[in-house]
Amino acid sequence: MLEKNGVRIAAISYDSQEILRAFAHKYSIGYPLLSDTASEVIRSFGIFNFNMAPELRAYGVPHPVEYLIAPDGVVVRKYFEPNYQHRVTAAAVAFQEFGQVSSGAPEITLESEALSVRVGLPSPMAFAGQKVGFFARFTLRPGWHIYGAPLPAGYTATSIEFEGPAVTRQDIAWPEPEMVEFPVLKETLPVYSGSFEIQGTLLLKFPLPEGELTLPGRLRFQACSQTICEPPQTITFHLPLTLQHFVISERDRELFERKGSTG
Numbered sequence: 001m002l003e004k005n006g007v008r009i010a011a012i013s014y015d016s017q018e019i020l021r022a023f024a025h026k027y028s029i030g031y032p033l034l035s036d037t038a039s040e041v042i043r044s045f046g047i048f049n050f051n052m053a054p055e056l057r058a059y060g061v062p063h064p065v066e067y068l069i070a071p072d073g074v075v076v077r078k079y080f081e082p083n084y085q086h087r088v089t090a091a092a093v094a095f096q097e098f099g100q101v102s103s104g105a106p107e108i109t110l111e112s113e114a115l116s117v118r119v120g121l122p123s124p125m126a127f128a129g130q131k132v133g134f135f136a137r138f139t140l141r142p143g144w145h146i147y148g149a150p151l152p153a154g155y156t157a158t159s160i161e162f163e164g165p166a167v168t169r170q171d172i173a174w175p176e177p178e179m180v181e182f183p184v185l186k187e188t189l190p191v192y193s194g195s196f197e198i199q200g201t202l203l204l205k206f207p208l209p210e211g212e213l214t215l216p217g218r219l220r221f222q223a224c225s226q227t228i229c230e231p232p233q234t235i236t237f238h239l240p241l242t243l244q245h246f247v248i249s250e251r252d253r254e255l256f257e258r259k260g261s262t263g
Helices: 017-026 040-044 090-098 250-262
Strands: 011-013 033-035 065-069 075-080 107-111 115-120 130-140 145-147 159-162 167-173 178-182 187-192 195-204 211-221 233-243
Touching (some): 017 033, 065 090, 090 130, 090 195, 115 211, 115 233, 130 145, 159 167, 159 195
Parallel strands (some): 011 033
Antiparallel strands (some): 065 075, 107 115, 130 195, 159 211, 167 195, 178 187, 211 233
């Protein structure tokens, strides 16, 4: 998905050329794997992990970071997860940077009398421990609105929450709501109307078994017009996701197991 948007992919690690060559051949990796055995480049980017003792086989490992670098060498974006068991998916990066959605990506439409919401993932596949992107595209009927945040007591702010044991964290970027005065209520409240989109990420638990996974979620909102307010509504939904086999080098496996045993 990234290469379709002109992004050239390369990965760098502290492994030797022989190890990387065997790893790429075994798992049919088609992009360059660069060897930095002295961790010179890793140190220059400030991502050398000094918490690993020199006697450990994982000594020299970098913190897991994805950089988006412009042709002139300027770092445009950095995707960083402090936990070695977590990574950002290429699909999440492609969606955030270019709005790219894979063919066959799961999507569902949620309907009420005043509101239609398309909720989906940019890719049908991911790995355990990855940060998966998602989107929700809202369309309200003319004359209707839903509430943003913050709100006084007695009102329901619009929210989308993914649930279930596979999701460890959720982050959403909501657009700025419009502040509208309601003379009947004698209040000025944050609202959304018309059409708008939110984007977010879901951090998947690690480890998880490969295969089919269902991500349950719920949409909460309260639709109102200038004269009518419907009761707060909750619509539940489910999005399918296929978890792929997790590929990992032997030295990184030692690191993962060490992190898992120490918490």
